[in-house]
Every structure is written in structure tokens, then in C-alpha cells.
Amino acid sequence: xxxxxxxxxxxxxxxxxxxxxxxxxxxxxxxxxxxxxxxxxxxxxxxxxxxxxxxxxxxxxxxxxxxxxxxxxxxxxxxxxxxxxxxxxxxxxxxxxxxxxxxxxxxxxxxxxxxxxxxxxxxxxxxxxxxxxxxxxxxxxxxxxxxxxxxxxxxxxxxxxxxxxxxxxxxxxxxxxxxxxxxxxxxxxxxxxxxxxxxxxxxxxxxxxxxxxxxxxxxxxxxxxxxxxxxxxxxxxxxxxxxxxxxxxxxxxxxxxxxxxxxxxxxxxxxxxxxxxxxxxxxxxxxxxxxxxxxxxxxxxxxxxxxxxxxxxxxxxxxxxxxxxxxxxxxxxxxxxxxxxxxxxxxxxxxxxxxxxxxxxxxxxxxxxxxxx
Ligand SMILES: [Fe+2]
Numbered sequence: 577x578x579x580x581x582x583x584x585x586x587x588x589x590x591x592x593x594x595x596x597x598x599x600x601x602x603x604x605x606x607x608x609x610x611x612x613x614x615x616x617x618x619x620x621x622x623x624x625x626x627x628x629x630x631x632x633x634x635x636x637x638x639x640x641x642x643x644x645x646x647x648x649x650x651x652x653x654x655x656x657x658x659x660x661x662x663x664x665x666x667x668x669x670x671x672x673x674x675x676x677x678x679x680x681x682x683x684x685x686x687x688x689x690x691x692x693x694x695x696x697x698x699x700x701x702x703x704x705x706x707x708x709x710x711x712x713x714x715x716x717x718x719x720x721x722x723x724x725x726x727x728x729x730x731x732x733x734x735x736x737x738x739x740x741x742x743x744x745x746x747x748x749x750x751x752x753x754x755x756x757x758x759x760x761x762x763x764x765x766x767x768x769x770x771x772x773x774x775x776x777x778x779x780x781x782x783x784x785x786x787x788x789x790x791x792x793x794x795x796x797x798x799x800x801x802x803x804x805x806x807x808x809x810x811x812x813x814x815x816x817x818x819x820x821x822x823x824x825x826x827x828x829x830x831x832x833x834x835x836x837x838x839x840x841x842x843x844x845x846x847x848x849x850x851x852x853x854x855x856x857x858x859x860x861x862x863x864x865x866x867x868x869x870x871x872x873x874x875x876x877x878x879x880x881x882x883x884x885x886x887x888x889x890x891x892x893x894x895x896x897x898x899x900x901x902x903x904x905x906x907x908x909x910x911x912x913x914x915x916x917x918x919x920x921x922x923x924x925x926x927x928x929x930x931x932x933x934x935x936x937x938x939x940x941x942x943x944x945x946x947x948x949x
Contacts (some may be wrong), residue, residue, distance in 0.1 A: 584598040586739055587868075595646070596761055597735075598681070598728060599728045599729060599731060599732025600732050601819075601881060601901050602725070602728065602729050602732070603729060603732055603733060604807065605808075606661075606729075606808070606809075606810045606822050606823075606825065607792065607821070607822055607823070608791065608792050609789065609791050609792075609797065610789040610790060610791050610792065610797075610810070610823070610825040610826065610827070611789045611799055611807055611808060611809050611825055611827075611921070612807070613799070613800075613801050613802075613805050613806075613808075614711065614725075614805055614806045614807070614808055615802075615805050617725075617805075617806045618720075618721055618724070619717050619718060619721045619806065620717060621722075621781070621804050621942075623710070623713050623714050623717050624714055624717070624718070624781050624839055624884070625711060626710045626714075627707075627710040627711050627713070627753070627839060628715075628753075628781075628783065628837060628839060629710075630706050630707045630710045630711065630841075631676060631707065631711070631837075631893040632837065633705040633706075633707075634656075634676065634702060634707050635674060635676075635753075635755045637702075637741055639658070640913075641702070642658070642674075643656065643658065644655045644702065644703070644865065645676070645700050645701065645702055646658070647661070647700070647899075647901075648661065648901040650697070650700050651697050652679065652682075652689070652695060652696055652699075653677065653687075653694075653695045653895070653899075653902070654677055654678060654679055654695025654697070654698070654699045654700040655677060655699075655700035656674070656675075656676050656677065656700075657674060657675035657676065657677060657899075658674055659671050659672065659673065659674050659757075660748070661899060661900060661901060662768070662899050662900070663897055663898035663899065664898075665766070665768075665769025665770070665897075666767060666769065667766045667769045667770055667828070667907060668764070668766050668767075668769035669763055669764075669765025669766075670759070671759075672756060672759060672767060673754055673755060673756040673757065673768065673829075674754075674757075675752050675753060675754050675755070675756050676707075676711075676752065676753040677750060677751075677752050678699050678712075678715055678750065678751045678840070679695070679696075679699065679713055679728070679748065679749065679750045679751070680696070680746060680747065680748070680749060681698055681699045681712070682696055682697055682698060682708065682746075684697065684698060684922075688746065688820060688847070689937040690795045690867070692887070692891050693705075693848075694846065694847070694888065694906070695748055695848050695888070695892065695895075696746075696748070696847060696889065699712075703763065711751070711753075714751065714839065715751045715841070718751060718753075718779055718781075718841035718842065719749060719843070721779060721806070721841075722749070722777055722779050722841050722843035722944050723744075723843065725742070725777055725779070725808060725843075725844055726740070726776050726777050726814075727776070729814070729822070730854075731861045733821055733822070733855060734855050735817060735818070735854045735855060736821055736854065739854060740854065741773070742819070742852065743845045743846060743849040743887070744843075744844070744845050744846060744849070745763060745844055746845045746846055747775075747843065747845050748775070748844040748845065748846070748847055748887065748888060748891055749775065749841065749842055749843050749844045750841070750842045751839065751840065751841045751842075751870035752838075752839070752840045752842075753837070753838075753839055754836075754837065754838045754839075754840060755835075755836075756768075756784070756786070756829065756833055756835060756836035756837070756838075757835060758833075758834045758835050759831075763831055764831050765831055766828045766829060766831055767786060767829040767830065767831065767833040767836070768828055768829035769828060770790075770827070770828040771826070771828070772811065772812055772824035772825060772826050773809060773812065773824070773825070773827075773829070773842055774811060774812050774813070774829070774842070774844075774891045774894045774895075775809075775811040775812070775813055775843055775845070775887075775891070776811050776813045776814045776843045776844065776845065777808060777809070777810065777811055777814060777842075777843045778808070778809040778811055778825075778841065778843070779789060779806050779807070779808060779839060779840070779841040779843075780801075780806065780807040780808075780809070780838055780839070780840050780841075781806055781807075781838065781839045781840075782801060782807065782836065782837070782838040782839075783836065783838070784833070784834065784835060784836035784837060784838075785798065785800065785833065785836070786829045786830050786832070786833030786834075786836050787799040787807065787827060787828075787829060787830075787838075788828055788830050789809070789826065789827045790825075790826040790827070790830070792823070793894060796828075796830075799827075799831075809825035809827060810823065810824055810825045811824055811825075811842065811843075812824045812885065812890065813844070813845055813851045813885065813887060814884060816851045816852065816853065816884065816885050817851050817852070817853065817854045818853070818854075818855060819853035819855050821855065837917055843889035844887065844891065844948075846888070847887065847888030847891075848886075848887075848888060849886075849887045849888075850884050850885070850886050850887070851884060851885050851886075851887055852884040853883075853884075853941050863913035881898075883894040886925065892906065
């Protein structure tokens with residue numbers, strides 16, 4: 577490992593120039609600090625910068641034009657997220673960010689879309705095609721980097737990367753442009769409430785500060801990333817796949833945040849994939865302890881958390897917390913009805929959208945720290 581930045585935590589700064597050494601360096605950073613700051617990541621940052629410029633132009637448009645891409649009218653959860661589409665976070669006060677969400681672009685006649693699998697379908701774009709061109713290029717670049725990083729992390733902890741790839745053939749990966757606005761009056765509320773991300777890995781390219789990660793010692797640490805670097809966070813699925821060896825990174829955007837922009841890529845799994853501990857063959861038989869465990873009882877004597885999570889329902893359940901319109905589209909009573917066959921998927925759950933809100937998987941960091949975040 578080569579430490580190249582003087583102004584970030586020593587263990588969190590990772591050069592990816594030496595792949596064999598980089599996997600363990602990433603594991604070390606994610607395990608201790610909860611994040612890694614990456615150089616030599618292989619992403620052409622001019623592509624990320626170009627997408628940023630076009631996204632800024634979009635966010636500067638009149639609201640009526642932005643709402644032409646309203647995510648609330650998308651069948652696949654894509655497009656513009658206005659400030660008033662606020663999630664449910666105790667530590668987040670007045671919502672002051674807007675977003676634009678992009679995912680794996682699937683045609684309406686794709687089998688997963690035709691069968692109304694939640695969150696899968698076409699992207700949504702403004703009539704002016706400039707954002708589409710650069711954003712799609714940015715998505716492809718960050719996806720390639722995230723996939724490589726996931727493979728690096730997985731092989732470093734002994735996960736069979738071929739088995740992992742089978743869980744990610746058409747993954748629910750997502751890219752978000754996030755534009756934060758300065759608070760109108762001083763506030764102690766977080767600009768984005770504390771949470772873990774719902775996929776395997778998260779990559780962040782940021783303009784402006786404010787990102788904070790809770791480290792293994794329980795302290796909130798500011799994440800400073802030099803221009804051109806990428807920030808890596810661990811997600812919920814990686815925590816499950818590693819049996820808790822790598823914990824999902826609890827993070828937030830702090831109260832003092834002025835204006836900020838970030839481009840964020842979430843590397844997910846296929847909707848129907850079930851993620852289980854994958855560290856060694858003995859973990860193939862999973863004991864799901866979610867039913868009646870106390871949080872600390874989920875730890876085996878080897879320190880592994882033997883539990884599984886269904887990737888799609890987990891993502892959907894967490895997005896319901898973030899998006900009021902998804903709570904309306906997939907209401908609790910429908911989620912409990914496995915045989916619901918309503919064909920209007922703009923207003924009702926598809927038969928694939930079966931989750932149990934009373935038994936939502938929560939990362940270990942969330943279990944331990946969310947209440948005092
Ligand atoms: Fe996040």
C-alpha cells in the first residue's frame with residue numbers, strides 16, 4: 577500500500593497501483609475507518625467532470641422542466657428527485673438536496689421489465705440529449721471501476737469471484753447526482769441523515785465537503801478527498817457476503833455543509849439474488865438468525881454473522897424509507913399480499929415486490945449506532 581495523501585487518515589488512503597496489495601489495503605481501510613480514499617482508480621475523471629457540468633445545468637433549469645423527468649412518474653425509479661421527496665431520517669431536518677437517479681438501462685420489453693420487477697426498466701432523460709450522453713458514459717466508467725474494486729475486495733477476503741458474478745448479472749446498480757444547497761439559516765440538523773448504503777460498494781466523487789463516516793471506534797470522521805480521488809464505502813450486501821468481516825459504512829452529510837455536489841455509484845446485485853456469507857464453503861449452509869436474535873448474538877464464535885438478505889426486497893425496503901412516493905406505490909398491506917395481481921404498476925406493487933417491513937435487514941453499524949447518530 578502506498579499512502580499518497582497527507583490530509584486524510586493514513587489507513588484510509590489507498591493507491592490502487594499494486595493490485596495484489598490493494599485488496600488487503602482496502603479491507604483494512606474499510607474495516608478500521610469505514611472508508612477508503614482511492615487514487616490510481618482507473619476512472620477518467622474528465623468523464624466524471626463532464627457529467628457533473630451537465631448535471632449542474634440540469635439542476636439550474638426551471639422546476640417545470642426538471643419535473644418533466646420526475647422520478648415519481650417513472651416505472652423503474654429513474655429521473656429527477658425534487659427536494660420535497662424527502663426521506664425519513666430523525667437526524668435530518670429540512671431537506672436541502674435534490675438528485676437525479678440513473679440505473680441499468682433496460683428496454684420495456686426486457687423480461688425483467690415486462691414481469692414488472694421493481695426498480696428495473698429504462699432510464700429517464702431530458703429532451704435535450706446532452707445529459708444522457710455524458711451521464712451514461714459516467715455510469716459505464718464508474719460501474720467498471722466499482723466492479724473491479726468489488727472483485728478485488730472479494731478475492732482478498734476469500735470470496736469466489738465467479739460465484740459473486742452469478743449474483744450480479746444484471747445488477748440493481750445506480751448512479752446519483754446529488755446537489756446540496758446551503759441551509760437558509762444555521763442548523764444542527766444533518767444535511768443527509770445517517771445511514772448505510774444498500775448494495776455491495778459505493779463510490780463517491782465529490783465537490784465540496786461534509787461527508788462523515790463513523791469509524792470502528794464509534795467516532796464520526798470527516799472524509800477529505802483530494803481532487804481526482806474516489807471515496808469507497810462498504811454497503812450492506814458486502815457486510816452479509818463477508819459474514820460481517822467488512823461492516824457496512826455508516827455515513828452522513830454533516831450539518832455545517834454548505835453547497836456540495838457529489839456523483840455517487842452504488843454497485844448492487846440482481847433483484848432476485850439472495851446474498852449469503854461467502855467466505856468459505858462452510859458458510860454455504862446459512863443459519864438465518866434474524867427471527868429472534870439479540871444483535872450481538874448474531875456473531876458466531878468465528879466472528880462471522882451468519883445471515884442472508886434478498887437483494888431486491890432489501891433495496892426496495894430501504895428506498896421506501898427514502899422516497900414517500902415508493903411508500904405510496906408499494907404500501908405495507910400490499911407488500912404482505914404475495915398474490916396481489918394489480919396490473920397498474922404505476923400505482924401498485926408488482927407481485928415481485930414482496931418484503932416484510934417488520935423484518936427489514938439492518939446493518940450492524942445501524943443496529944449499534946443509528947439511534948445515537
Ligand atoms: Fe449513502
